[in-house]
Amino acid sequence: MGESMPYTSPHFAFPAFTNSIMGLPRMSLWAIWSFLLLSSIHLPCFFVSAAHFSNETDLLPLLNFKHLITDDPLHSLSSWNHTLHFCHWQGVTCGGPRHPQRVTALNLTGQKLVGPISPYIANLTFLRIINFTGNSFYGAVPEEIGRLFRLRYLRLTNNTFTGEIPANLTHCFKLQVLRLTGNQLAGRIPTELGSLSKLTYLSLGRNSLAGSIPPSLGNLSSLWYLRLTENSLEGSIPDDLCQLVSLKILSIGLNKLSEYAMGGKASTQGDVYSYGILLLEMITGKGPTDDVFKDNLSLHHFAKMALVERLMEIVDPQLLLEEAEAIQGNENQINSRNRMHDCLISMVKIGVLCSAESPRKRMQMRDVVFEMHTIKDLYLGVKFHRDKQVRS
Incomplete structure (x- = not known):
């Protein structure tokens, strides 16, 4: 019988590959497989991160x-x-x-x-x-x-x-x-x-x-x-x-x-x-x-519900700040503040009446003009007291 050839697995029949990979230093197959396995795990993460x-x-x-x-x-x-x-x-x-x-x-x-x-x-x-x-x-x-x-x-x-x-x-x-x-x-x-x-x-x-x-x-x-x-x-x-x-x-x-x-x-x-x-x-x-006006809550109902006890809760804070600065230093600050509160109540009432859903319930424009003139006179009264204080 002739000399038998040693068995060689087809997966290990590439000594050039095992000794050198495109001129790289020699690596064991286990290292190569490990590298490829780890790469297969991390490559998707890499691409997701890059895309992000x-x-x-x-x-x-x-x-x-x-x-x-x-x-x-x-x-x-x-x-x-x-x-x-x-x-x-x-x-x-x-x-x-x-x-x-x-x-x-x-x-x-x-x-x-x-x-x-x-x-x-x-x-x-x-x-x-x-x-x-x-x-x-x-x-x-x-x-x-x-x-x-x-x-x-x-x-x-x-x-x-x-x-x-x-x-x-x-x-x-x-x-x-x-x-x-x-x-x-x-x-x-x-x-x-x-x-x-x-x-x-x-x-x-x-x-x-x-x-x-x-x-x-x-x-x-x-x-x-x-x-x-x-x-x-x-x-x-x-x-x-x-x-x-x-x-x-x-x-x-x-x-x-x-x-x-x-x-x-x-x-x-x-x-x-x-x-x-x-x-x-x-x-x-x-x-x-x-965004606050949803679920059938409108600006009209928002203001109407605040009359009269909760009025100051719905007034624009910037408006209140400006008025507070305006009456600062007035010896009748409490009186001036009360007058201003009355002005705001009157104006909100006009806004609510004018914006009623039914046209029949809305104010007539001539009445609106009259009421606004009345409110203006009250407001000017506040200004008058303030100006008088400044002059004194």
Whole structure:
């Protein structure tokens, strides 16, 4: 019998592989297997971690937004850096079960930020809420916002935006709230806004808008709040607004509109209601759409329930602070404080009566004027005592 060949397992038949791997120092097969096994365990974790920090889809637009801010006195954007994931930055909200790392809301209200809004905000394609109320943003409202087809709330109130209202905001077909009050916007109200079928709240007051009220606004069947006050609008109020069956608040004063309302008949009931709501807003510092008002609780009922014992609990603290400073040093501080309390009670009562759900229960405008003059005289009495104290 010839000499038998020793048995060699096919898995160990590659001495070159065991001695050298592409020129690397010799490694035992056990070390190689161990390395590959550990790698197979940790590689998925590595890729997950890398993906967690490498999502630049939303990161870059946010950084560009910050780059254009010229003043941040409250350091609101100090957390906007690479040391923290952008979903944890101040004012940024991410969410969604399928896309947990996509930005869904930007809320920077009252941060005193100064600068233009970056057009790259349109790359935050999952945005549903933009709230930049109470800052000093300037320049044009970016037309690119019209690409945010998921957007539901756009609140840019009390800034210094100029230019015209972008007509392509109507591409945000899911938009429910559009608040542009308190800016320097000019031009006409875009006719295209009438195509926003889901819009419930439209506030364009305190701007420099001109032209007429577009009849197309009568197509906004879900609209319950329409504010166009303090502009330069002309012409008559379109009869088409009679189609707004959900409308509860119509505020169109301080324009150049003709004196006749819808259908050619004078109507003050809508303005009385709006006046009442506006008065309650000024006293409480709250708006009808604030989150606190849900489960059938409205601003009207909120104020009515506080009369009279709990009135001071609902008054805007800033308003109370200003009045406290005003009467400071008055030798009749208690008397002045009581007078001020009476003024607030009277004004809240007027706000509640004017905003009654039934038009028949609302005050007549002539009565509102008379009562407000009476309250003013009482308030001036407080001021008189204060001035007298200063002069003495």
